[in-house]
Amino acid sequence: MNSASITQFMQSGFLPLILIFGVFYFLLIRPQQQHQNTLKKQLSQLKRGDKVVTAGGIVGTVARVNDDASEIDVDIAPNVRVSVVRSTITSVITPKIANDAKPDKV
Numbered sequence: 495m496n497s498a499s500i501t502q503f504m505q506s507g508f509l510p511l512i513l514i515f516g517v518f519y520f521l522l523i524r525p526q527q528q529h530q531n532t533l534k535k536q537l538s539q540l541k542r543g544d545k546v547v548t549a550g551g552i553v554g555t556v557a558r559v560n561d562d563a564s565e566i567d568v569d570i571a572p573n574v575r576v577s578v579v580r581s582t583i584t585s586v587i588t589p590k591i592a593n594d595a596k597p598d599k600v
Contacts, residue, residue, distance in 0.1 A: 536586040540566060545587040548578055553587070 540546070544556045546568060554568035557575055565577045 533585070537580055537583060540580075540583075540586070545589075546578075546583045547585045547587065549582045549584050552576075552578075554578075 540556055540559050542556055542559060545553065546556060547553050548568075552568070552570055554570040554576070556566055557569045558567040560566070564580050566580055566583075567575050568578050569575050
C-alpha cells in the first residue's frame with residue numbers, strides 16, 4: 495500500500511464517525527445542555543408563588559425560598575407544606591396566557 499491509499503482509507507473510515515458524532519452532538523447533547531442551563535437559571539430565580547414539579551411528580555406552589563439553603567418550602571395542598579431539596583425540582587411551570595381575543599364584529 496502506498497501513502498495515498500492509506501490516506502484515502504483513513505479519510506473514508508473516519509468520515510462516517512465524525513458525521514455520526516456531529517449528528518449526536520446537535521440532536522442530543524446540545525439540546526440537553528441548553529435545557530439544563532435553562533433549568534439552572536429558573537432554579538436560581540425561584541420566588542414565592544411559583545408553581546414547581548419535583549422529581550417525584552409532586553406539583554406544588556413555592557411558599558418560602560431561602561437563598562442560602564438548598565431547601566425550599568412547597569405547598570402541595572391546603573395546610574400541607576413540605577420541604578424540598580432545590581435540586582429535585584425538575585421544572586418550573588409558567589402560566590400560559592390564553593388567547594381570548596374577542597371576535598371581530600361583522
